[in-house]
Structure formats: C-alpha cells, structure tokens
C-alpha cells in the first residue's frame with residue numbers, strides 16, 4: 001500500500017486471544033463433551049458483535065465482573081452447557097482471568113508473531129490501541145508480542161477509549177503521522193472498524209471465527225492476510 005507507514009492493532013481478540021484450549025477443557029469437564037475451540041470462539045464473537053458497545057470502560061462499567069460472568073455464561077449456554085454448569089463455567093473463567101498473571105486473553109492470535117515480524121521488516125511502525133484496564137502492555141509483554149511493537153495505548157491510561165476518534169489521533173500523533181499513512185486492524189465492527197474510520201484510518205475487520213459474513217467492510221480471517229493486502 002503506497003505511503004503506508006504504520007499499522008495499528010486492537011489488543012484483545014485481535015493480537016491476543018482467549019486461551020481456547022483451556023476454555024474447551026473446562027467446558028468438557030463441566031459436561032459439554034463435544035466442546036471445541038472454534039465453537040467457543042464463534043459463540044464469543046457473535047456475542048461481542050451484539051453487545052460490544054455496552055462494554056465500554058469510560059465511564060467504568062458499573063459491575064465489570066457481572067458483565068464478564070453474564071457473557072461467559074451466555075457463551076457456555078450457546079455451546080450446550082445447561083444453566084448451572086454455564087454459571088460455573090463463567091465463574092471459573094473469571095477466576096482464571098483474575099488470578100493468572102496473563103489473564104485469560106493470553107494466547108497470541110494464530111500468526112501474530114510472524115505477521116508482526118514481517119510487517120516490521122518492511123520498516124512499518126506497529127502499535128496497539130486497546131480498550132483495557134491498564135494491563136495491555138504487561139499482557140503483550142508476557143505473551144511475547146511487545147518486542148514487535150513501538151507503541152501500546154491503553155484506554156484506561158489515556159482517559160479515552162475506542163470508538164472515540166481521539167484515541168486513534170493520539171496514536172497517530174505519537175508517530176507523527178497523518179491518518180492516511182496508517183491502517184487499523186480490530187475484531188469489533190463498531191468500536192474498531194467504525195471508530196478507526198471516524199478518525200480517518202483505513203480499517204480491517206479481523207473476523208477470525210466468521211461472525212461477520214454479511215459485512216462489506218474490508219475483512220480478514222487471519223492476521224497473515226495483511227501481508228498480501230498491505
């Protein structure tokens with residue numbers, strides 16, 4: 001892409017994804033014998049598609065833990081767990097997210113390492129713009145991705161969050177770039193794609209599980225597709 005100087009990414013469910021093997025094991029132990037990572041991922045992506053605008057952090061979600069548990073119970077129900085087991089699935093998932101030093105979004109997305117390294121080899125500057133709770137940098141470091149990144153913006157540290165254009169402009173300003181010199185990649189239509197476009201960046205919707213088959217926005221199913229598109 002002519003004139004491209006930087007690529008910005010979303011954090012959760014884009015560069016870092018849920019530990020689907022861990023969640024699959026938990027679901028199976030609670031009775032969903034045929035639970036599979038892809039089904040959990042698709043259920044989660046569809047849920048987020050419906051609800052993402054409700055998950056803002058500024059002002060803070062009144063009861064973030066309740067929202068977490070409600071969401072994970074809905075995912076569990078979607079993959080076939082009965083109500084009591086779904087609640088238990090949500091409780092244990094939340095506990096793991098709180099107690100594990102990397103949280104539950106601890107796995108680099110497929111191809112993340114290689115894609116970031118290849119983009120950097122093209123002299124592109126790379127950054128993350130995350131609606132997060134102050135731990136985005138630490139989680140990216142623990143997952144081994146921070147080494148490829150020039151910038152991590154965490155909404156809770158800058159006081160503004162996606163989809164507000166100010167957080168995208170802040171990222172551009174850090175690199176001294178115009179919006180036409182960068183693209184943005186994220187998994188949510190409203191927060192990521194429409195937010196980035198509102199700030200003048202060309203967006204790519206990262207639709208790992210195929211929750212947005214009807215959407216006409218530029219859409220990728222794997223991060224490595226960027227290497228051909230950019």
Ligand SMILES: [Mg+2]
Pocket residue numbers: 010011012013014186187188
């Ligand atoms: Mg995300």
